[in-house]
Amino acid sequence: MFDKDLIEILTALAADAALWSDFIALCDCGGRRAGTESESRALQFAQKRLAEIKPSVRVERVPYAGWRVKEAALTLADGTPLACNPLLGSQSTASEGVVAEVCDLGRGAPEDFESRASDIRGRLVLVRHEYPFSAQHIHRRRKLAWAIERGAAGFIIANPYPGAGPVAGSSGRAGQHGIPAVGTDYESAERLSQMNREHRPVRLQSVGEDYDAETSVLSLDLPGHAPEWIVLSAHVDGHDLAESAMDNGTGVAAALAVARACAPLLARARRGLRVCLFSAEEWALAGSKHYLDTMKDAERNDMRLNVNLDTLAGDDRLTALTSDYPKLNEYVQDVARAARITLNTYQPIMANSDHYNFARHGIPAMRLVAGFDRPDSDIRYILTRGDTRDKVRRSDLSAAAGIAARLVWRGLTMSDLEICALRKKLTYFTAGAVDKL
Ligand SMILES: [Zn+2]
Structure with missing residues (x-):
């Protein structure tokens, strides 16, 4: 017409x-x-x-x-800094951060959480960010919720693409209780995965402030x-x-x-x-x-x-x-x-x-x-x-x-x-x- x-x-x-x-x-x-x-x-x-x-x-x-970050860092035991971009609203750690082993769950699909269910408590869960616009996409916040449910000490989501820097996103905490949650890059995730295999702890620090x-x-x-x-x-x-x-x-x-x-x-x-x-x-x-x-x-x-x-x-x-x-x-x-x-x-x-x-x-x-x-x-x-x-x-x-x-x-x-x-x-x-x- x-x-x-x-x-x-x-x-x-x-x-x-x-x-x-x-x-x-x-x-x-x-x-x-x-x-x-x-x-x-x-x-x-x-x-x-x-x-x-x-x-x-x-x-x-x-x-x-509202939330604003004061300090955030992700470091290996020898002090080597990794890429760290706190998710919006990340729960604060103590000022010295939290020291814990990494639990690399790969993509972070439900079966990944299931297969390592007993390894998650007290550890820093590592998952991968996904292309957001697809029918298969599992959103970061679902992965974060599963990590919280299983008692993880922190949450790290990595960019799956080399050379592309860390990822950003919201933790969706909205002033409620949560866990420290940060984005990192592909290369840092490789190092974190190695720390997981070698059972060596890393340090995650995320200090921020909630406000109205x-x-x-x-x-x-x-x-x-x-x-x-x-x-x-x-x-x-x-x-x-x-x-x-x-x-x-x-x-x-x-x-x-x-x-x-x-x-x-x-x-x-x-x-x-x-x-x-x-x-x-x-x-x-x-x-x-x-x-x-x-x-x-x-x-x-x-x-x-x-x-x-x-x-x-x-x-x-x-x-x-x-x-x-x-x-x-x-x-x-x-x-x-x-x-x-x-x-x-x-x-x-x-x-x-x-x-x-x-x-x-x-x-x-x-x-x-x-x-x-x-x-x-x-x-x-x-x-x-x-x-x-x-x-x-x-x-x-x-x-x-x-x-x-x-x-x-x-x-x-x-x-x-x-x-x-x-x-x-x-x-x-x-x-x-x-x-x-
Ligand atoms: Zn948008």
Whole structure:
């Protein structure tokens, strides 16, 4: 079907040089770890850019369990330092650290934990980080939970790629009890594995401070005819090893560009566009969780669909994660057919970005992501020092923004009957049964 408005949007988007310059500006802010100057610079920048679309930007303060590191080190018995990057919220050790043997569990799958169950208590468990976007992926926090259950003294997760530095991530402790948890690199893991074989202890030190933190959710409403919303979201925050360029400078820049391109045409749309820029996503989705959990039912009910943009470039293949809403697969395929592109879908709910909190509240929600099941793509560098702007091709970011615009526009204009049908679920989803992993 020929849609004049959509063509106008796509033409505006293709001509919008700010898609790329916003992406660069976000990278220039640094890694944007929540609680840092880098994050507040990025939020200020995003707020300014939203206000240029329409001045009525809402800034909602949201609390989360903050944490900052004071000292962290991983050392061999002879004092040789290894790569050590504490996970967000890592439980503190005593100031001198904890000295213990290593228990190398390889990948850290359930069978690895099972086969060495009696060796884990009191030791430092070593597992490998995995490519995050695949059906087989076992999340770091599940491995950490198994280590805690079995009485490990600490948790070390290693980058599986040589020469790529340590990995980052959240421990998800959120101010509760946990164990010291750090990321390391491939080469250090080799040494740790050798220490395991030789039964020689190593020292893990992680000293940090918990505090009550606050960050912002930025939102902008661009109304259509009906008082209901298609929510376009992206998270501004990241980790401080690099520029958080792919994850998620790409998503924020694309969300801003899609909003700019749609804004002049919304008076003709059936429903409105709400742009939500979250932070503390890397802290167990704390920003979007608070935003949705504390919202009045009526306002939540007016949100018809969430299109969440997280890690849109770094590979040229895009997948929509459709959160157990089967009708969303048809929705995505309709958009792909009309655009004459290939767009994959993956239906099982994945608690790996802010769309999860919408889905959990009964709002059809999808995450658009690059590189699903493509472990050799540059996406493998997210959460490491390799998440830098050079991994992002301008053409991939433009193409992804175009697809995001098509997904959003369909939601803005489809009939009431069609939009209501999106809420239908085949599988029964128990809210709260699956925490962010
Ligand atoms: Zn992300």
